[in-house]
Amino acid sequence: MSHSPYSWLSNSLETLHRANWYRSPQTLEGLPGAIASLSGQPVLNFASNNYLGLAGDRRLIEAAKEALEQYGTGSTGSRLTSGHRSLHRELERSIAQLKQTEDALVFSSGYLANLGAIAALMGPRDLILSDEYNHSSLKNGAILSKATVITYGHNNVQELTEKLREYRSQYRRSLIISDSIFSMDGDLCRLPQLLEVAQTYDSMLLIDEAHATGVFGSTGAGLVQHFQLHKPELIQVGTLSKAIGSLGGYVAGSALLIDYLRNRAPSWIYTTGLSPADTAAAQTAIAIIQTEPQHREQLWQNINDFQALLTRHCPQIVPIASESPIISLPLETPQQALDLSAYLKTQGIFAPAIRPPTVPTSRIRISLMATHQREHLESLVDGIKHYLDRMSGQ
């Protein structure tokens, strides 16, 4: 038996298989919408972050095509060398205008925006307080920064306060980081309280609006707008890849912050500028989000309708939270989550099982979109009901 330094890879994968944690991608075809084609089978799509349906909108497609014709496929360099186009600056101005901030900076993804911002702002002498359910990009940004990281219980503002009271004075700078809508549970962070605690303990606050932008607030600016809590110094991160329907990420905040990040954020400085097509599509989406509230209104109508249907027909299953388009239905074991997802698929419904290690508890995670029809929601609830009835019959 010859030993290879790579043999641990198959052992490690074997462990994932045994725990039912193994994952692989599924192929969807065609334009993104409420109905998708999954391995050739048409399915109702409850797995997409395309909350407003904009990723398949003709206007975004046309804007991307025009940018392709005018600027070509690639940005060809980092923004500080040869990769900066007027399109990038226009998009940054639009984001700042949507977010009501002085300025904004566009990154190549939301993940890179978090890595870059946190690593640039914090160092080994600093303290980061992080919600235990934060997105991977926030957690890895904190690790990359080499600051001391204290994780507090999910949405536990009291624990956050106690940690700051105990440890704040031992560190130079302090930063609280949190999703605004938590990506796996779909619940809201306690933004008013976070702002208050941050102020009391001389701490900066970074909020990741990835799932809230386009969905919350009177013009779709996100949770900050929903709570009407515009603080000029608040650091707002987000993505262009969810409700905005394109690709890329951003940081929005004070002009000082943005100027600093342009000079200090490694994941912005040392990576190629966002492609012209993605940039133009995002720019068009932001205009649509601000001028066409009907998409957001329809999304919220669907959220309310789905909740009412679920409560009426499946009272035995209570969502982890139901305050956003992300609605997670808890199940006892990874196998049950897989079984329900597989059953729904036989019914022509795509709703993925999310299991450890991604989340602590197994669930079916449902993402609602403005483009879902009433009968799509009814089919989903029907499917869940049939599965639950079958289970309890056993």
Ligand SMILES: *Cc1c(COP(=O)(O)O)cnc(C)c1O
């Ligand atoms: C999706 C997501 C990101 C990453 O954004 P991408 O643009 O897809 O890299 C960051 N934070 C949160 C909370 C997210 O849900």
